[in-house]
Amino acid sequence: MIVESEDWTFANADTQYLTHGFHPYPARMIPQISRRLIERYSEPGDVVLDPFCGSGGVLVEARLLGRNSIGVDVNPLALVLAKAKTTPINPQVLKEFWAKLKEKIGGDIQKIRFREIDLEPLKIPGLDVDYWFKPYVAKELSIIRRHMDEVKDQDKDLYYFFATCFSITVREVSNLRANEFKIYRMPLERLKRHNPNVFQTFVKHVEENILRMVEFYKTACRDVTCEVLLGDSRKLPLSDESVDLVVTSPPYGDSKTTVAYGQFSKFSSLWLGLNENIVTKVDEISLGGGPRRFGDLPSETLHKTVKEISKKSGERAKHTLWYFIDLYESLKQLYRVLKKGRRCCLVVGNRTVRRVQVLTDRIIVELGESLGFKHETTIYRRIPTKRIPWKNAPENIPGEKCQTISRESIIILVS
Numbered sequence: 583m584i585v586e587s588e589d590w591t592f593a594n595a596d597t598q599y600l601t602h603g604f605h606p607y608p609a610r611m612i613p614q615i616s617r618r619l620i621e622r623y624s625e626p627g628d629v630v631l632d633p634f635c636g637s638g639g640v641l642v643e644a645r646l647l648g649r650n651s652i653g654v655d656v657n658p659l660a661l662v663l664a665k666a667k668t669t670p671i672n673p674q675v676l677k678e679f680w681a682k683l684k685e686k687i688g689g690d691i692q693k694i695r696f697r698e699i700d701l702e703p704l705k706i707p708g709l710d711v712d713y714w715f716k717p718y719v720a721k722e723l724s725i726i727r728r729h730m731d732e733v734k735d736q737d738k739d740l741y742y743f744f745a746t747c748f749s750i751t752v753r754e755v756s757n758l759r760a761n762e763f764k765i766y767r768m769p770l771e772r773l774k775r776h777n778p779n780v781f782q783t784f785v786k787h788v789e790e791n792i793l794r795m796v797e798f799y800k801t802a803c804r805d806v807t808c809e810v811l812l813g814d815s816r817k818l819p820l821s822d823e824s825v826d827l828v829v830t831s832p833p834y835g836d837s838k839t840t841v842a843y844g845q846f847s848k849f850s851s852l853w854l855g856l857n858e859n860i861v862t863k864v865d866e867i868s869l870g871g872g873p874r875r876f877g878d879l880p881s882e883t884l885h886k887t888v889k890e891i892s893k894k895s896g897e898r899a900k901h902t903l904w905y906f907i908d909l910y911e912s913l914k915q916l917y918r919v920l921k922k923g924r925r926c927c928l929v930v931g932n933r934t935v936r937r938v939q940v941l942t943d944r945i946i947v948e949l950g951e952s953l954g955f956k957h958e959t960t961i962y963r964r965i966p967t968k969r970i971p972w973k974n975a976p977e978n979i980p981g982e983k984c985q986t987i988s989r990e991s992i993i994i995l996v997s
Contacts, residue, residue: 590615590963590992600642600798601667604791605750607637607660608763608841611831611929615963615992616640619829620647623925627806628826631919633815633912636843638664640829641808645670648803649827652820654813657864658856659749659847664810666746669739670802671795679740680788683729690725691781694718701725708862709852714767719755722780726751727853743795747787749850755780756849763846812860814867816911820919828916831929834942836870836905840933843868869912870905879903879910880952884945887938894936902935910949917953920997926955928993931965943991955995964989 592614602613616639620630626648632640635653637660644651645668653664693699703711703720704727711720730748734741755778759766768776813819815832834840844864851861866872879885884906892899916926930942947957965988 588961590618590961591966593966600646600801601791601794602639602642603794604667605637605663605746607663608843608846609831609834610636611639613639613643615929616643616829617647619925619927619992620644620649620827623927624649624827629824630827630829631820631825631916632830633818633828633916634830634832635664635810636660636831638667638810641668641810642798645802645806645808648806650806651808652825653808653810654815654818655810656812656814656860656867657843657847658812658860659851659854660843661810661812662742662745662749662854662856665739666742668808668810669742670799670804671739671743673792673796673799676740676743676792676795679737680792683733683744684785684788687726687729687784688781690729691722694721694725704728706852708858709849714757714849715755716757716777719778719780723752723755723853726780726784727855730854743791744788745854747784747791749854750787751780751784752850752853754778754783758849764842765845765848815869815915816908818915818919822918823921825919826921826924828920828926828928830927832909832912833869833905834931834933835935835940836868836901869908870901871908872904874904874907876903877907879906879949881906881945881948883941883948887940887945890938891935891940894938898935902940906945906949909946913946913949913953913955917950917955917997922997924997925958926950926995926997928995929990930993931990943993946993947995950993950995955997958994958996960994961992962989963992 592612595612595614597612597614599613620643624630628649630640630644630649630651632651633654635641635655638653641651641653641664655661655664694701701721701724703717704724705711715723726748730741730745733744757767757773757776759768811819833843842865844861847864848861852858888899888903891902920926928946930946932942933940943960947960951957
């Protein structure tokens with residue numbers, strides 16, 4: 583039941599509470615939205631699916647609310663983060679393990695700093711370590727990575743926790759420009775002053791996240807399951823009518839022109855030793871990431887939109903169509919796995935391509951209805967703050983700006 587006066591903006595809400603604050607991730611759905619949708623459209627013990635789970639925010643809320651959950655994503659780093667955020671670890675066990683690990687890592691780094699031992703930095707396949715990391719930084723990260731490998735052999739749950747802390751450390755001590763999701767090296771003048779303390783950065787993130795885990799452990803329901811799968815939303819490895827609720831926020835467009843999840847994840851993923859072949863192709867295998875076989879999609883709004891974009895750029899029109907071809911395949915899968923009469927909730931933003939507004943919410947409704955979904959309602963929310971720029975330059979002409987995404991649509995479909 584949607585109440586007209588409900589506030590979906592959550593302008594002053596804490597979106598980083600508990601394990602939600604473990605690690606940044608691009609274009610994250612705020613937890614207040616997923617919590618409200620899960621509470622409203624499911625019961626304790628139900629199965630909640632997020633087929634674009636990212637770092638696992640929906641799955642965290644499902645566990646907190648006593649629902650079973652399944653998350654799917656093509657990005658290997660997303661799985662590490664989601665597993666860390668959704669797995670309650672006994673705080674006493676975590677603190678005792680960390681005390682020993684901290685001493686070992688700190689001791690090894692001290693030996694390097696005082697030249698008691700020499701260590702060649704790890705060769706990281708697919709990454710120019712010398713360009714993106716200062717030599718001493720690469721050495722100290724290599725020490726932490728070796729200890730991460732040992733943790734992985736001992737306890738997977740602990741590994742995901744510490745790997746998440748290592749991931750954010752890698753980003754912060756690299757030569758990447760700060761607060762960017764895409765890969766840009768910091769300017770030379772800034773680089774000269776950039777001398778991060780690798781060990782202290784890692785310690786800070788571990789100890790902050792231990793505090794978050796202490797609170798999460800108190801409130802998380804441990805009688806439910808959370809399954810996180812590396813997979814493709816267009817080919818879900820789930821049985822027909824096995825899911826009670828879908829809550830998700832698909833990418834707003836192809837990764838070349840919106841959020842590049844693969845670029846954001848690349849450094850951390852490669853330092854963690856995740857599969858290089860998959861890591862370097864995340865953006866390519868994401869929605870709209872490459873050439874697709876054209877089909878006649880059942881959306882009049884989409885046809886008109888692509889036609890308008892093609893007048894300005896055939897290439898951009900093609901990428902827009904590829905994205906919706908993939909999204910349509912995902913919607914087919916959601917209709918298949920969702921039990922009849924249950925809801926599919928999608929949070930999307932209407933972006934602008936070459937000054938043509940793409941009404942993604944309307945297109946999704948039309949595509950969904952062609953599959954058998956019924957459109958129950960669409961809720962609109964203003965985005966109070968975000969990292970996607972409010973305006974961009976669609977033709978790359980300085981000073982020529984165009985509005986991007988300033989509000990989201992929460993589409994409620996019924997199977």
